[in-house]
Amino acid sequence: MESQEELRVRYFFERVEKSLKNKTYTFKPKQYGCITSIIAILPLLLILIVVVTSILSGITLLLFSISIIPITILKYGVYLFLIALVIRHFPRRKYKPDPALQEEFKSDILPRLTKSVYPTISYQEKYKTNNAELKAANFFSKDFWQEEGRLSGEDALKGRYKNVDFELTELTHYIEVLSQRGWFISILLGLFMIISETFADVLFGILDTIGGNALSKSKQNFRGLFLYADFHKDFKGEILLRTRRKSILEKITAPNTQLEKITPENGAVNKKYEVYTTSKQLGYYALSPTIIEAIEKITKELKADISLKLKDGKLYMIIPLEHNFFEIYKVKNNIIKANTKKDILWELQSVKYLIETLNLETRIWSKI
Template structure:
């Protein structure tokens, strides 16, 4: 249904040129800043050594010290500008090309596929909280918001960072705010606009599943699925045993296992109300280019693979006639 990466990559030529220019410009700025820092330190140390005047030499070294921080800051900003350009231009063009070249199912003449990319937006905190699989948090950050439609299903996802805030007293008895990051990665939400009777949660067994205890208080209980490998990877919690088995078809479990196997980090899902939530923990920023590597094709292919993973799971679930006929 979605076009292959190889078929749309050639169409990204113009925006790839923009990325290359942005990369070259960032490298020029960083190289210039490094050279200025080295020259200032060389001059400062040289003057101090030649004149044997500690006052003049000390002043120059102090100026060089302050300038080092200034030019390091300018270099960091240049790198951020490149990553921002890459995210805004390249990622937007990639996901747009995927949807412009999508093939609608033959048996769905009114099938609609659309997508929108807003780099400086994120998924709302209330949406994250209602998933039932998010850790407790007090603050949320995020960017690279993508939303759209596949048939009657709407979706949205973005990079998010969840932060828990605590207050502790130091040795002097002063109250100090402590921020701890409890999640960094992708939050994906698909709304099928058809309510479920129950709620089903997939908790990754690779990590300590504190959610299990909270879910039990909410009426969920643990069940075993027929797929042994799936049971080894996920703890399945649900409020409706029968519906959970309709929801988790063999094809959907296979898709989820493919996702789990290709990811080294935590993957958890929930199905509640009319929505499917996916939380994919990751140490990296998914949609940023690499400043000192020119292999944009490999970077884009990985981003494309991430997109396809989410969209394929949505399509597999959307086409699950058993769960919708039951509803």
């Protein structure tokens, strides 16, 4: 017989499933976006033709007293432009979690599930990204911490598992880029500057009134898990294992110049990663064949190129992932489905998986 706790959780996920019934959430296909982008550009090209032909008309008027005024082109260019705007911004249903269900899940259901799996682990919805552990990890390059960027932390699990104190959280980094409106206004501004500085000044005045935020949007630059573990055994030195994948490598900080490069005896790991350490003795001892095989296993099973740092008895790890953990809905192939209790419990197993796969609980570092 189910307990009150189990009934509450089951009833919640039934409500989540029911919330998607009789609703069709769709996304604009890429092909549709490309077509409408072309449609939106064509009127701009026509307007550009108008500008050029107007200049030519002025020249012909001066030289031959004949004016060629492209009124028809201008008129239909404006019509096409307005139609393109309507098509481009045609209302479509977007994926947005039910706010009430989302709040209940994060504040009540998820903490309950966490305690049911790990009695000594707590869940926190928000994670402070200016903490000492993240700074000590020093994973990200200076370019990553650009002023217009924003690092967000959420869904943090903290506590002790098999005598290992740890923190595991989801990090997302956003950068500000031009929105579709921003690109459109930038092109329009360029055309106005060609036609008339007065028009451009008017547009600049409108932009000052609207504000720059109306022309930009937040774009996800990085998403992944951050693991910090302290196994209460001191060792002096540092080991850095970082991915060779260029798209991620440019976000990860370069190794300390005092570290020397080593080559572990594992072809699969060497192909994907490079390793730097304070001393070769420390590197080859700490990165035992068991640990190297664990890194290879994590890479394959999570399909992610990790970066790992061992420093003064602590482990720091970044796991780039597109998957958004601990949500009531999941999106795959433009289809939205409700997560189940089983799905969330599987995600909670990531703690157990990482600590046990890396063999952290055996305290192999005590002899270093």
